Amino acid sequence: MSTHPFRVADALAVLGAGFAERTVAINDHGERIGYRQWGERGPLVVLLHGISSSAASWLPCAQVLSHNMRVLAWDAPGYGSSTPLADVAPRAADYAGRLQAWLAALDVTPDAIVGHSLGALMASAYVAAAPAAMQPKCLMLLNPAQGYGQPGQEDQSRSVQAQRLATLDQLGIDGMAESRHAHLLRPNATDEERAWVRWNMKRLNDGGYRQALAMLSGDDICS
Numbered sequence: 001m002s003t004h005p006f007r008v009a010d011a012l013a014v015l016g017a018g019f020a021e022r023t024v025a026i027n028d029h030g031e032r033i034g035y036r037q038w039g040e041r042g043p044l045v046v047l048l049h050g051i052s053s054s055a056a057s058w059l060p061c062a063q064v065l066s067h068n069m070r071v072l073a074w075d076a077p078g079y080g081s082s083t084p085l086a087d088v089a090p091r092a093a094d095y096a097g098r099l100q101a102w103l104a105a106l107d108v109t110p111d112a113i114v115g116h117s118l119g120a121l122m123a124s125a126y127v128a129a130a131p132a133a134m135q136p137k138c139l140m141l142l143n144p145a146q147g148y149g150q151p152g153q154e155d156q157s158r159s160v161q162a163q164r165l166a167t168l169d170q171l172g173i174d175g176m177a178e179s180r181h182a183h184l185l186r187p188n189a190t191d192e193e194r195a196w197v198r199w200n201m202k203r204l205n206d207g208g209y210r211q212a213l214a215m216l217s218g219d220d221i222c223s
Helices: 008-018 055-065 092-106 118-129 154-184 191-201 206-218
Strands: 021-025 032-038 044-048 070-074 112-116 138-142
Touching: 008 055, 008 191, 021 092, 032 055, 032 092, 044 055, 044 092, 044 118, 055 070, 055 191, 070 092, 092 118, 092 206, 112 118, 118 138, 118 206, 154 191, 154 206
Parallel strands: 044 070, 044 112, 112 138
Antiparallel strands: 021 032, 032 070
């Protein structure tokens, strides 16, 4: 995929063969995290997706990184087959707690954590709270979402949440994927790249997206 034009059919074939979905129990209450992994040796890098994505969206990156690294990409709580959080309006710390429980269940310590967009809020919260033994050597935040929970941003927070919820309520997950996928792509993205983003967005869970939106609206990356 790295040397040829991107095609969704090729991506799905590679996804099933090399980056297949797995799940692991994280406690005795039946809560689970879905994730994907690739690579057998080298430093361990953990990839955290954004609000409109999933573990599968990391496929092109994972394929490249797996040559020299072990790659783990989770489906955040409420995404894919991952158990949602209990709170309807969780905070980044709640996601970070699940992240810590997931890594503990796998008995691994990350060498690097990469958070994209909303995943950056989760990654930052993890680093702020995790014990020294589970801290990554490297934290990378890509296009980090800042959150709208800072004092003075109340109006913007309400506006962002209301607009996104209105889109979801009016269009549903599939319609939202059709109308908003271009926001996640460069202007000259190919039709196949657009189709890949739509495929990922259409796998969103309504409840998980609403919880993630509540976190984006109510939290702040600097808090």
